[in-house]
Amino acid sequence: MSSELPYDPEIPDLRENDPEDIEDDEIPGTGSVTGSGDAAIPGLDDCADPALCAYTEYVEGAEVEDLPATGEGAEGVEVDVWDALYGVEDPEMPVSIVDLGLVYGVEVTDRVDEGVHAEVLMTLTYSGCPARDMLTDEVERAVAGVEGVESVDLRLVWSPEWSIEMVTERGKADLNEFGLSV
């Protein structure tokens, strides 16, 4: 699987840290992340009234501070990386993956071996997403195509979990346009 890159001890890897121990400024491209996955999702357990087809019910998620990450305030090459990410759409809906809230952070650094290196932290809406490789390949290609970027790492993360709260206002408008009410 090329989509999730092999663990490399040279690269600071947030995956091995306890989320509670990660300082805000260690998370690429974001300020702070709270509610690191332990928080119960409000509304999931209080379905007192049975409803048809509960599976497709849109359940509101916990709001995670500083997510969605949108690239606001980015500088230099990071701006171009964000632009490239905005150009990648979800395989099933005409909405940018950034507006869908799938991108958790971008960090561009200058590395001795790899030159200008872009690291993208992202998640997927669904663990069983059949388009996982297709989408992660597309993201890697899009970022690799940014002028000035010489190497790319895409890290798939599952915490905090994606929820409908992470869709941006523009993402909601795009989804409405597509016929999905959010």
Added chain:
Amino acid sequence: MASAERLAGPDDLSEEEREAVETLLYRLADDEFVTAERYTEWQVRAPTLESDLALANIAQDELGHARLWYDLLQDFGPDEPDLIWERPADEWRHAALAELPYGEGDWADPILRSYLYDVAEELRLEALADSSYARIRDRVGKIRGEEDYHREHAENWLERLAEDDESRERVQTALDRLFPYALTLFAPTDEEVEERIDELGLRTESLADMREAWFDTVVPYLEGLGLDVDADADLPDDIGRGESHTDDWDDLWDEFTNTYRELGRSEATRIMKDPDEVK
């Protein structure tokens, strides 16, 4: 339960820690994969279109969860063919419940099996929520968020099936057959390693504690539906895990690895080539 000391990342574990992490992950991943593999047999055969879609959807969820656990095994080196397509049948670590074939045309079987499995899975995920291994802990929330519907679906059907004498009788027959196998969900892969899994805080409830909690949930529930539960049932001869599997497992394994072997594959094939590589 207070959490044990946090473990390091995949490259910095001691031999003993790594063995414990791997043992736990193989249990989790293989249970999900094989359970899903069986569910898919109901595609286009379930009693109603909606139930067909529901079970297919549940199968897809479980495959997604299997992938999240296999990802973590890949941290230690093996790739997808090593983990799935080329792994010998006798090296799989799922519980025998997952591999049993369904009674032909017996819808009570997948429904009851799903109920027994999903209650166990809920307990298992709860016991992983505060795992000492961050890579596991970080995935539990996502999986739990996708599990609620499974048990709801099974209970909903069980309650309907229990309303009528004839269909309740079918559930009873499935229960008599499946209950001993459901106990294999809590069977150890290797006693000594299972103890280490608990000591290292990889999971915060032991298999024995989860088994007890499972009994406390499923027995009263099933009895409440007018079913008889043989709570003293013994484990079946073949329990899966690190021990012997049923012959049905060999058949199932043959089937899902058949295409890979027939086509002489040596790597997992992608549906679409990377456009950059074709140019």
